[in-house]
Structure formats: C-alpha cells, structure tokens
Amino acid sequence: MLNFNHLAIAFCLFLVFQTANSQLGFSHEIGVIAGPVEFRSDFGSRFSEATNLGNSGIGIGIIHYINFAYRADCNCYSTDTYFNDHFKLRNEISWNYTVLDHHGEWVQPRYTSPNADKLRAHHGVAENFDIGTQIEYFPRSIRSFQAFSYLLAPYISLGIHYTSSSPQGSTDYGDKNIFNGNNIYSYWYQDPSFLPPVPAGETREYPINLNQRGDWSMVTSVGVRYKIxxxxxxLLDLRWQLYFNDWVDGFNHKLSYNKFNDWLIWLNVGYVYYLD
Structure with missing residues (x-):
C-alpha cells in the first residue's frame, strides 16, 4: 500500500527526472497552491447543495512545471513550435482534508426516527495525499506572456494522479462502534432485498472501510495566470478530480442515488516562480 513516504520518494524522483530534462534545453518553474475543497462523497445526498457546501475542506500543494518555450542551458527561447509555445507539463504533490457529515433534508430536526439519528451521528474525514502530472494548454502564446505582451494567460489541463487515502469514520450512536451495522444507517446492508443478490459463498461487503488505500484519479482544470x-x-485554478473508486471517504453504501465514485472540486490560488 502506498503511503506518504512512497509519495515523497516518487516526487523526489520526479524532480531528479526534471533536472535531467534541463540538460535537454527545457526550463523549470516551481510554486505553491492552496484553497477550499468541496468533497463529493456518499455522505449526504450527492446533489444536495447543503451537503456540497457543508462537506468543504482545504487543499495545499507544491507544483513544478516544465516550460518548453525557454531553454535553461542558454537562457534563450527554444525552437518556435506550436507545442513549445502553447503547452507546459505540470507535476504536483498535494494534500487535501475534509470533515464529512450527513447534511440536507434527512437530518433535519423534524425527523426523529432511529435512521435519522444514525445519519446525524455518523461522521467521517477524507484525507488524501496526491502526486501526479498534468499537461496544460495555453491558447495564447507563452513567449508573448513571458515578454509582458499581456498580463493574463488562461489555460486548461488534463492529467492523472495517484492518491494515498487515509479515511476516518466514527459514530455517536448506540455503542459507538462504527463497524456495528446497528449503529449506522444501513437497512439496505442488513436487508438483501434492497441490493442485488450476493454470489454463493460470498458475504455482502460492509459499507465502511477505513483502511489506507491507493487509487488513481483523473484531473482536469481551467485556470489563468497573472504576470506580476x-x-x-x-494563478487561479478550478479543478475537478474524479477518483476511480468509491472508497476514498471510507464509506460506500451503493444506494442508487449515491452510486458514483468519489470526486472533488478544488478552487486554488497560487504563486509560481521561474527558476531559469
């Protein structure tokens, strides 16, 4: 299982690789980013705005760019090609943390059933370390932006990240054992008629798993740079990150209205410094 040490080692290898690239005529940029995260998971109803706003956290990161438009070995511009003048490669290591609760309609005080009490008593945390690469496309010339021909440079990006997740979960209901099915909202887990039958010889998977895990995710964003x-x-960047499984928050109840994989939206601001 990948943990934070593995992520740190992998990021160091990234930097070594990029340093070697500088000998090929590329230049480098490094920066920091931070901002609010909305984590969309199986806590609360998927499309509830109360859930989306209530389950908000924070993300921070270190970013590194390969700039193809400028050569570090001669302090000069590289060959003037469309790719060199409109694309950058972005490497990143980041961390996000979100406290999760059930928000919205079914936890309102007017509901007094045991199921409503179980929802209100169930809490979680999504904590993730990310490392990955994105390709960024700048519609306007990178050379012209660096030469102050204009101050704003919009971009879009697409990439893939590897995530080490350390979910947490607890309940204040009953004996407070999160792995006791009587303490969580789990009628669908205890009553097989709500879900497809389990193959012979297998048992239904419990909807909570707090083990550390590693997963891939797809990342896409839209942003803009402002030259200072x-x-x-x-930079200002709005990211959408889709995980390739539904266990990043440690909770997966498989109900039809929450059947999608976990994902997040991250609005971050940052500062980028040109090393060469």
Missing part, C-alpha cells in the same frame, strides 16, 4: 514580475506569476 519577470520571474513570477499568480
């Missing part, structure tokens, strides 16, 4: 100096930019 010869060697520095500010």
């Amino acid at each position: 100096g010869v060697l520095s930019d500010l």
Whole structure:
C-alpha cells in the first residue's frame, strides 16, 4: 500500500527526472497552491447543495512545471513550435482534508426516527495525499506572456494522479462502534432485498472501510495566470478530480442515488516562480 513516504520518494524522483530534462534545453518553474475543497462523497445526498457546501475542506500543494518555450542551458527561447509555445507539463504533490457529515433534508430536526439519528451521528474525514502530472494548454502564446505582451494567460489541463487515502469514520450512536451495522444507517446492508443478490459463498461487503488505500484519479482544470514580475506569476485554478473508486471517504453504501465514485472540486490560488 502506498503511503506518504512512497509519495515523497516518487516526487523526489520526479524532480531528479526534471533536472535531467534541463540538460535537454527545457526550463523549470516551481510554486505553491492552496484553497477550499468541496468533497463529493456518499455522505449526504450527492446533489444536495447543503451537503456540497457543508462537506468543504482545504487543499495545499507544491507544483513544478516544465516550460518548453525557454531553454535553461542558454537562457534563450527554444525552437518556435506550436507545442513549445502553447503547452507546459505540470507535476504536483498535494494534500487535501475534509470533515464529512450527513447534511440536507434527512437530518433535519423534524425527523426523529432511529435512521435519522444514525445519519446525524455518523461522521467521517477524507484525507488524501496526491502526486501526479498534468499537461496544460495555453491558447495564447507563452513567449508573448513571458515578454509582458499581456498580463493574463488562461489555460486548461488534463492529467492523472495517484492518491494515498487515509479515511476516518466514527459514530455517536448506540455503542459507538462504527463497524456495528446497528449503529449506522444501513437497512439496505442488513436487508438483501434492497441490493442485488450476493454470489454463493460470498458475504455482502460492509459499507465502511477505513483502511489506507491507493487509487488513481483523473484531473482536469481551467485556470489563468497573472504576470506580476519577470520571474513570477499568480494563478487561479478550478479543478475537478474524479477518483476511480468509491472508497476514498471510507464509506460506500451503493444506494442508487449515491452510486458514483468519489470526486472533488478544488478552487486554488497560487504563486509560481521561474527558476531559469
């Protein structure tokens, strides 16, 4: 299982690889990002705005770019090709943390059933370390932006990340054992008629799993850079990240209205410095 140490080692290998790239004529940029995260999971109803706003956290990260438009070995522009002038490669290591609760209609005080009490008593945490790469496309010339021909440079990106997740979960209901099915909202787990039959010889998977795990995810974003100096930019980036499983939050109840994999939206601001 991948943990934070593995992520750190992998990121160091990224940097070694990128340093080697500088000998091929590329240049480098490094920066930091931070901002609010909305984590969309099986806590609450998927499309409930109360859930989406209530289950918000924070993300921070370190980013590294390969700039194909400028050569580090000669402090000059690289060959003027469309790719060199419109694409950058972005490497990143980041962390996000979100406290999760059930929000929305079914936890309102007017509901006094045991199931409503179980929902209100169930809490969780999504904590994730990410490492990955994205390709960023700038519709406007990167060379012209670096030369102050304009101050704003919009971009879009697409990439893949590997995530080490450390979910947490607890309940204040009953004997407070989160792995006791009587303490969570789990009628569908205890009553097989609500879900497809389990193959012979197998048991129904319990809907909570708090083990650390590693998973892949797809990342796409839209953003803009604002030039504040010869060697520095500010950036604003809106990210959508889709995980390739539904256990990142440690909770997977498989009900039809929450059947999608976990995902998040991250609005981050950052600062980028040109190393060469």
